[in-house]
Amino acid sequence: MNRFKEVSGKTPDPERALKNIETFLQVNPEFRDKLQAYIRPIANLFAYSQYLANYSVRSPHALFKALDNLKKIEHKREMFNELTGGLTGQDYEEALRVFREFKKEKMIGITVRDIMGISDITGSMEQMSDLADAVIHAALNYIKEQLERKFGAPEDYSFAVFALGKLGAQELNYSSDVDIIFVYGGEEGHTTGAGSPMGGLINIIDNHEFYCRLATETGKFLSLNTGDGFVYRVDMRLRPDGQRGDAALSLGSYELYYESFGREWERLALIRARFVCGDESLGKDFIEMIQPFLWRKYIDFSTIDEIRSLKTRIDATFRKDDIKRGYGGIREIEFFIQSLQLIYGGREPVLRQRKTLIALYMLKQKNLIGDDDHILLAENYIYLRKVEHYIQMLNDVQTHVIPSGKGQREALARKLGYRSMNEFVKDLEKRRLMIRDTYNLLFKPGEGVEEQGGAGFFLDADIGDEVLREYLLSRGVPDTADSMKHINKIREGIISAHSLKGRKILRVIMPGLVDEALSTPAAGTALKNLVRFMDILSANEPYLRTFMDSDILSKALLKVFSQSDYLTRIILGNPEYLDILSGGATRRKTLLLLKNELKGMVKSGMSLNYAVRVFKRSEEIRLGLVFLNRQIDVWHFVRGLTKVAESIVDIAAEETGMEMKVPPGNNVYVAAMGKFGGREITIGSDLDILFFVEKEISDLSIRSAEKFLRLMQAYTKDGIAYRIDTRLRPDGSKGPLVNDIKGYRNYYMKHAGNWEIQALLKARPVSASRDGVCAFMKIRDEILRLRACEITRGDFIDMRSRIMKELRKPGTGIDIKLDSGGIEEIEFAVQFLQLRYINALKFIPQGTVNALKILGRIGALESEDMKYLSDSYGYYRSIESYLRLSLKNVVNEGDKEIVYLSEFMGFDSTDEFLSQLHERMGRVAEIAHMLYES
Numbered sequence: 001m002n003r004f005k006e007v008s009g010k011t012p013d014p015e016r017a018l019k020n021i022e023t024f025l026q027v028n029p030e031f032r033d034k035l036q037a038y039i040r041p042i043a044n045l046f047a048y049s050q051y052l053a054n055y056s057v058r059s060p061h062a063l064f065k066a067l068d069n070l071k072k073i074e075h076k077r078e079m080f081n082e083l084t085g086g087l088t089g090q091d092y093e094e095a096l097r098v099f100r101e102f103k104k105e106k107m108i109g110i111t112v113r114d115i116m117g118i119s120d121i122t123g124s125m126e127q128m129s130d131l132a133d134a135v136i137h138a139a140l141n142y143i144k145e146q147l148e149r150k151f152g153a154p155e156d157y158s159f160a161v162f163a164l165g166k167l168g169a170q171e172l173n174y175s176s177d178v179d180i181i182f183v184y185g186g187e188e189g190h191t192t193g194a195g196s197p198m199g200g201l202i203n204i205i206d207n208h209e210f211y212c213r214l215a216t217e218t219g220k221f222l223s224l225n226t227g228d229g230f231v232y233r234v235d236m237r238l239r240p241d242g243q244r245g246d247a248a249l250s251l252g253s254y255e256l257y258y259e260s261f262g263r264e265w266e267r268l269a270l271i272r273a274r275f276v277c278g279d280e281s282l283g284k285d286f287i288e289m290i291q292p293f294l295w296r297k298y299i300d301f302s303t304i305d306e307i308r309s310l311k312t313r314i315d316a317t318f319r320k321d322d323i324k325r326g327y328g329g330i331r332e333i334e335f336f337i338q339s340l341q342l343i344y345g346g347r348e349p350v351l352r353q354r355k356t357l358i359a360l361y362m363l364k365q366k367n368l369i370g371d372d373d374h375i376l377l378a379e380n381y382i383y384l385r386k387v388e389h390y391i392q393m394l395n396d397v398q399t400h401v402i403p404s405g406k407g408q409r410e411a412l413a414r415k416l417g418y419r420s421m422n423e424f425v426k427d428l429e430k431r432r433l434m435i436r437d438t439y440n441l442l443f444k445p446g447e448g449v450e451e452q453g454g455a456g457f458f459l460d461a462d463i464g465d466e467v468l469r470e471y472l473l474s475r476g477v478p479d480t481a482d483s484m485k486h487i488n489k490i491r492e493g494i495i496s497a498h499s500l501k502g503r504k505i506l507r508v509i510m511p512g513l514v515d516e517a518l519s520t521p522a523a524g525t526a527l528k529n530l531v532r533f534m535d536i537l538s539a540n541e542p543y544l545r546t547f548m549d550s551d552i553l554s555k556a557l558l559k560v561f562s563q564s565d566y567l568t569r570i571i572l573g574n575p576e577y578l579d580i581l582s583g584g585a586t587r588r589k590t591l592l593l594l595k596n597e598l599k600g601m602v603k604s605g606m607s608l609n610y611a612v613r614v615f616k617r618s619e620e621i622r623l624g625l626v627f628l629n630r631q632i633d634v635w636h637f638v639r640g641l642t643k644v645a646e647s648i649v650d651i652a653a654e655e656t657g658m659e660m661k662v663p664p665g666n667n668v669y670v671a672a673m674g675k676f677g678g679r680e681i682t683i684g685s686d687l688d689i690l691f692f693v694e695k696e697i698s699d700l701s702i703r704s705a706e707k708f709l710r711l712m713q714a715y716t717k718d719g720i721a722y723r724i725d726t727r728l729r730p731d732g733s734k735g736p737l738v739n740d741i742k743g744y745r746n747y748y749m750k751h752a753g754n755w756e757i758q759a760l761l762k763a764r765p766v767s768a769s770r771d772g773v774c775a776f777m778k779i780r781d782e783i784l785r786l787r788a789c790e791i792t793r794g795d796f797i798d799m800r801s802r803i804m805k806e807l808r809k810p811g812t813g814i815d816i817k818l819d820s821g822g823i824e825e826i827e828f829a830v831q832f833l834q835l836r837y838i839n840a841l842k843f844i845p846q847g848t849v850n851a852l853k854i855l856g857r858i859g860a861l862e863s864e865d866m867k868y869l870s871d872s873y874g875y876y877r878s879i880e881s882y883l884r885l886s887l888k889n890v891v892n893e894g895d896k897e898i899v900y901l902s903e904f905m906g907f908d909s910t911d912e913f914l915s916q917l918h919e920r921m922g923r924v925a926e927i928a929h930m931l932y933e934s
Helices: 002-009 014-027 029-037 039-048 050-058 060-068 076-085 092-115 121-151 207-223 251-260 264-270 280-294 302-315 330-344 356-365 371-395 406-415 421-443 456-460 465-474 480-495 500-518 523-538 541-548 551-563 565-573 575-582 591-603 608-628 634-659 699-713 741-750 754-760 770-790 793-807 823-836 848-857 863-885 898-904 910-933
Strands: 159-164 177-184 233-235 248-250 274-278 669-673 687-693 738-740 764-767
Touching: 002 014, 002 039, 014 029, 014 039, 014 050, 029 039, 029 060, 039 050, 039 060, 039 092, 039 371, 050 060, 050 092, 050 371, 060 092, 076 092, 076 121, 092 121, 092 207, 092 371, 121 159, 121 177, 121 207, 121 274, 121 371, 159 207, 159 280, 177 207, 177 251, 177 280, 207 233, 207 248, 248 251, 251 280, 251 634, 264 280, 264 330, 274 280, 330 356, 330 371, 330 421, 356 371, 371 406, 371 421, 406 421, 465 480, 480 500, 480 523, 500 523, 500 551, 523 551, 523 565, 551 565, 551 608, 551 898, 565 575, 565 608, 565 863, 575 608, 591 608, 591 634, 608 634, 608 699, 608 863, 634 669, 634 687, 634 699, 634 764, 634 863, 669 770, 687 699, 687 741, 699 738, 738 741, 741 754, 741 770, 754 770, 754 793, 754 823, 764 770, 770 823, 793 823, 793 910, 823 848, 823 863, 823 910, 848 863, 863 898, 863 910, 898 910
Parallel strands: 177 233, 177 248, 687 738
Antiparallel strands: 159 177, 159 274, 669 687, 669 764
16 A cells, blocks of 8 residues: 555645545455556546546446557547447447446546646547547437437438537537537438338428437437436537527528528637538538638628627626636637637638637738747647646536635646646736737727827818818828818818807817718718718707717718718618617627517507608618628628518518408418519619418408508608509509419419519518418419420510610619629529429529529539629629619719729729629620520
């Protein structure tokens, strides 16, 4: 025993080591010689990990098996084979035990290699991550077999597991959760079912349900706390909609979610997304699918604000001694690195790294951080991860807090090589402060009193025009004459303010607003609108104080004033909309959230008539602002506007139906057509709709539809909600306003013209019951498939020519919508291909870009042409949306404001923008012609 005492005395926690050795020998005396042979690694293991010491006492064979293979680092495939081999013939309860024992046995080897210096910290993290991969893979396969016995195999099985967080980066710690998400391939299909004792098949479920069960049961299998403990705490909350969302989703659902609702923290999480097991092809598709959401083409500094806000919430929740989430902790290093990855990763693919230290090194290579910062963060990241490991390996508890007990602190200090606890505490504090200083360089907002702004000197002083002109030229303002006129009006407005108090406030805020205006691309336009707005400000002192308290508001307002006459008109018409700007614009909202917000406005006592108008304009300001700031792309912009329209239409239809007391079964439903149906509306779009009922048309149904139209189109002091076009209904404006499903089927099957069949491609219900949606979509599908063959290439070419002739106004500039090679050129070509290949399409999408993707997959057009048309369509829609926000419809080559459009589209010169636009439109026209001729 003296030998055991001697060796224990050389460990960081001699008392714990010796006590565990004594316990081991009392329970397992026959292993004394074996223990003697491995006394150094065992004494250290028993000093560092009480959890594994307890396990070793119960399972000495596992301890010595791990020690016999200490120098062999197993690959995940070997561990997977070993684990699955031990499952043969085991029932569920026994399988639970096998998994838990397997993990603990492997953790002995990993821990001993770590504390004995055989593996460094990064090696230990990789080994723990490989073990988790193997265990998750084996669990998935085991649960899949169990489910297939009950439900049969799913049709066209395609399923994959992805790791996020520490496991995704292969940086797992000793007591990590494993963050995983589950993805499956196609939406269609069902299981084969299981044989019943009576013959036949039972338990047939659709693929989605099978995959959700597979995900849920796999997570449960790993995290269930049995008498043998758990394998891993499984965290599936990083999936879309978190705990409320389905446990598994299709690849297409993930894509739609990230396009429509993905948030900054989800981009942060997906940096470390890694395929773990399952269908490798699906794994590659998922990783490829998330790239556009993850890596923005433009440099995205808004990321810093989002992450700063997230970290502030974390700081308010966790303790000072938390070395992961507290100040100067692991999370600050990770946030620092990941923020720079998100900001610059779109342009620098080499920064797209999952592993923290590799990403940090690449930031240094790209000169985004200096050598000193790289060394400081890398060394301290390794140091803090080591501290974290030693804290967690003691009792296998997920904690990141330095222990409060003196004895445990002293032991921890010795494990880390310190001579005393005080030395450890002082060095840890020093390191954390250095990390926080580096973190603050990126995340901490500037402190101190803000300067008034460069415009202050000429708004307060009586200076000559020559000095003012020189100043404006130095700021790069091209139209100095107009700008000087506007600035002089602002100066006069300050002097003639309604009250002394108002004058003082204007003198404080106006220099900043003018400076902000001069910093915008269209300074003259911004100043002109600022003069108009100043009259409103000076008469409303509460608004003046709002500007004193909010830099965000000033920047947002001048962005609107400089780039959007449409949004400017809304704000000048009702300054209450300033609240939207002062709060900062939320980038994305779900359809459900939008509906609930509108319902809340109505429930608060606001009339439906007023609520829909205020709601629409508020959302247009929100979406317009984030679009102009390039915080969302054009697809999020038009889909956002479409969701706003959908929510208004749905709530308005519901409310008018209730007001008219329409009985169930006679409810009037609304189907969207045109751009509304394709989820592609923009500023100023009409809404093309059809009214339908499931059962019989009643007089009450018709009156309800008429009331809906009056609500939407009535002119009030807040304008109309939307212009509604119902002329796509059977027989146009002469036909009945409301029709039933049978009536629509009869009309479209027997009487509808070719252009009406073409219009059905974009039809979809937006306000209807589930049965109503199914009935409408069923006849749409049936009609399109039966009548598509009747529409010829010549019909499309004739319709396109007629529209250009009737609607195109010659000599007005480039009409991005109607001109040859423009938006409608692409839409007509895509719709032609949809009808031509209708029988090859499993489902018929409404949106142009989605249709292009599907047509490309089935070989209806070359992938190169598909990509060019898709890119061009997005490019055109960006131009169109910018023009609509500016209250313009065409690109006028002689308009001086075309320079702002060119800059928005990423060009340094107007000539380059116009040249590339003409080239693009020519190429699109060529592709369209080729598709018609093929």
